Amino acid sequence: MPSRETNPSFMSGVPELLLLSLLQDNEMYGYELVQAVQERTGSAITLGEGVIYPVLHALERDGALAARRKTVNGRSRVYYKATEIGTRRFAAVKADWGRITNAISIVLRGAEHGFSV
Amino acid sequence: MPSRETNPSFMSGVPELLLLSLLQDNEMYGYELVQAVQERTGSAITLGEGVIYPVLHALERDGALAARRKTVNGRSRVYYKATEIGTRRFAAVKADWGRITNAISIVLRGAEHGFSV
DNA sequence: TATACATACCTCGAACTTCAAGGTATGGAG
DNA sequence: CTCCATACCTTGAAGTTCGAGGTATGTATA
Secondary structure, eight states: OOOOSSSSSTTTTHHHHHHHHHHHHOOEEHHHHHHHHHHHTTTSOOOOHHHHHHHHHHHHHTTSEEEEEEEETTEEEEEEEEOHHHHHHHHHHHHHHHHHHHHHHHHHTOSOOOOOO | OOOOSSSSSTTTTHHHHHHHHHHHHOOEEHHHHHHHHHHHTTTSOOOOHHHHHHHHHHHHHTTSEEEEEEEETTEEEEEEEEOHHHHHHHHHHHHHHHHHHHHHHHHHTOSOOOOOO
């Protein structure tokens, strides 16, 4: 819980954004998520397990994700999916991300752009 | 100097990206940069002085920025502008940023997108 | 003259996030 | 029976950013 008053979450919170997005439609487990991110981004982004599990746990603690244990081929997996809270949280985080990237692209573009506030 | 092997700079380094961008064409000073970022982004992004000055100094130390002191109205200002090294660095950082945001938008978009590689 | 505010520079400690490395355990292939 | 992929997890270190604070000058106001 970042108690930030200025920038929404700036550039941090990307792992959360990504995981929330993936778990919006699908039910997936940690190890699978690590690979999914890498595959879908063409290796542009690699989220290590050390990053993913803590985020998953925090999200679950906040009620944004629901977890259930399932054994497949003798393998114990923890499947996660977004709850209603998670869906709302995703919308919020995504909106923040959009605002930030948009703002940055304006600066990158040079200037003389309308910022109607 | 992040000695990172995986993700370029992920989401961090945004202040550097912004400053490098602004100083590409114009010669500006710290206090001015703080306000320029806020104005051009419609307050979406606020870079405090505590963030800007250290970045400015680091960039200068690396030879990416050239500084010169100038007194205006009895006010002492330190004007910065990008050097050739700074221009190259800007291009690199900008490319990284593009790759990251692009990758994220692919994940955000849902899936079923071609990741050739 | 004094007070206050905007300008203009700067530094520091706290907080947060992420990274890399390590640790455990099972199933399947050689 | 050894090795690798799967699958979970934690921890210390590193890096970045935030917010608060500190100094100093010019201008406006009272």
